Amino acid sequence: MWKVTLGEKPGVSQLKREKTTVPRPAVGEVLVKVKAVSLNYRDWEVINGQYHEVFSSGMVPLSDGAGEVVEVGEGVDRWQPGDRVIGSFWQGWLAGDLKNAIAPRSMGGPLDGMLSEFVSLPANGLVLCPSHLSYEQAACLPCAAVTAWQALVVEGHVKAGDWVLVQGTGGVSLFALQFAKLHGASVVLLSSSEDKLARARELGADITLNYLECPDWGAEVQLRTGGIDHVVEVGGPNTLVQSFKALRLGGQVNIIGYLGGKCGEVSPLLILQSHSRVRGIAVGPCSSLEALCGAIQAVQLIPVIDRIFSVDNLGEAFDYLASGSHMGKVVLRLDS
Ligand SMILES: NC(=O)c1ccc[n+]([C@@H]2O[C@H](COP(=O)([O-])OP(=O)(O)OC[C@H]3O[C@@H](n4cnc5c(N)ncnc54)[C@H](OP(=O)(O)O)[C@@H]3O)[C@@H](O)[C@H]2O)c1
Incomplete structure (x- = not known):
């Protein structure tokens, strides 16, 4: 499998695409084959060293993605292979108000993000995709x-x-x-x-x-x-x-x-x-992702996607985002 990681220096051109082994889901985790990711302004800042926190090289960027469950770890009964899922932006903030004691961590910094062929995530950090949405549309939801x-x-x-x-x-x-x-x-x-x-x-x-x-x-x-x-x-x-x-x-x-x-x-x-x-406002808990998925399923709402790029054109996609010409979301399809 491959994953994309931050380089030693900031910049989209410094990102590295590396070959690595497919992770095995740990106890309570779910292995997901990522199908699509969406870009956020925050991701651009993280990659270009302009975010208020600086993350080290080797971290996988991009908070937002959707994919298919391929394996579940021990103790997971909520998900099964074939389920279409979305990763929550915050891992560890499940519901309610954000409190000091919760100490959640966000995807795409400091946690490894979704720009990877496979990710293994906690079972309670995933939400079921609304059935009327494609993976590209579902990947727009976690942050924005x-x-x-x-x-x-x-x-x-x-x-x-x-x-x-x-x-x-x-x-x-x-x-x-x-x-x-x-x-x-x-x-x-x-x-x-x-x-x-x-x-x-x-x-x-x-x-x-x-x-x-x-x-x-x-x-x-x-x-x-x-x-x-x-x-x-x-x-x-x-x-x-x-x-x-x-x-x-x-x-x-x-x-x-x-x-x-x-x-x-x-x-x-x-x-x-x-x-x-x-x-x-700092995005929101997993319960908010779940609630909005229920609402948009009920009214068949479709997220506004401006353009979908292949992951092979990552640089072009980020240039397009940075140009501000887009309206709605810019998405990368991972199956190339
Ligand atoms: N706190 C949080 O939880 C959270 C979560 C997500 C995003 N954010 C932040 O929210 C902002 C928007 O994120 P995004 O992902 O939606 O960005 P985005 O998709 O890149 O939005 C860019 C658009 O914002 C408009 N814009 C640019 N400069 C502006 C200005 N000075 N005044 C008013 N509008 C301006 C432009 O719209 P027009 O082309 O139509 O003029 C531009 O196309 C970013 O600062 C991001 O870091 C915060």
Whole structure:
């Protein structure tokens, strides 16, 4: 079998594809033949040494993947060969709130990730694939979809009649759009591209705005909606001030990403005067992946995939992700 590992120096070109032996599932583990993986902005940061933690060479990158169970270890009765499964982003965070005592670890750093022909994972760190999804579609769920679900559904209790603001058209944002619509909420979506805005309207976005043409979008959104209930904040300091301007009194801001940079100034008065609830989101537990799989199975929701690359074109796929041209997810198919 092969696996791809981080090199001594950062960079996609430094990744190494190595031949190794197929692992045997330990007690309580399940051996999975990985069929597809999806790329996240975090994976790009990890590989390029720009993540807030640096991981050593030899680690297998990429948190998200789906595949087929080929063998189960001793003591596993929940899975059997042939089952189609998805790996949870966090291993060890099964359900409930994240607590210090749980100390979960994430796939693709520090734990070995999914860019490997086979992986052996704990039986309780896997979720059954919705039957209507291909492996490529299922591989989109562990990080981006769980993050959007955790922010809006588990923590935010989004409901019909709410207004949700999503920024950009990347993986997290489009899942947030789909989950908000699933719960009867209305959505404001921001993008830098007119073409992407048009496609977002087809996906159900109620109000679309070009954040480059309308830099003071917070006031415009406030005017047109009467105030946003849930912000899915992926821009960071560049967008946070506008998000508070868009918020209704007592609205919620989910701090998720920092695409516009990690440092900046935000006055505490913005939080205080908006009576807002600001919370950090760090993906979510295995139970959230399970819950969203149940929901999307029920309504036959399909994740938005922009492009599928062969694993042999890994570099091209990461260049495409870094270009920001994509809308939704970028996926790698592992059977080559
Ligand atoms: N905390 C967590 O649990 C968690 C989980 C997943 C991701 N994240 C973070 O969330 C962010 C998004 O991740 P992703 O995987 O969805 O990324 P992605 O798929 O790469 O999304 C990129 C898109 O974001 C939009 N964008 C870029 N810069 C922007 C800016 N300054 N303001 C507003 N929008 C901007 C662009 O959309 P347009 O082309 O439409 O303009 C771009 O295409 C990243 O910072 C990632 O690290 C955090």
